[in-house]
Amino acid sequence: MPRLLFKLLGLAFLLLCCTAFGFLKANALKYRIEALQKIKNGLLTLKERLRLQCGDKSELIRACFGDINKLLQSLTREDKALWDEFFMQFGCSDTKSEYERCIAFITLFDNKIGNLSGQISEQQKLYKSLGFFGGLFLCIFFM
DSSP, X not given: OHHHHHHHHHHHHHHHHHHHXXXXXXXXXXXXXHXXXXXXXXXXXXXXXXXXTOSOHHHHHHXXXXXXXXXXXXXXXXXXXXXXXXXXXXXXXXXXXXXXXXXXXXXXXXXXXXXXXXXXXXXXXXXXXXXXXXXXXXXXXXX
């Protein structure tokens, strides 16, 4: 009897862990969109401050984006590559060129956000379902 109880508890724990993993992956998509939105808002602020020529460019970056490491945690490699591409040559040209670069990257990030927003609900349902049914499959397999 105790052996069956431990087996059932283990299977329930396995199902719970797989389902939780699916929900965590679904939430990661939401955090990614939020991080991209914060980056876009930071670029909008940076663009306007460049237009007004408000100070040193390194100070502007700190003022517009805040804690950059926190933003980068939720991004994928492609998002980080786009982020790195923007800052690779930032500060090497005049203010007008930097302003135009900001406009171009705002458009890129806006397109990325728009594409993700259309797919997020389907992908969240997919991750949640895969987590639950994967756990259910493993429970049946280990029975």
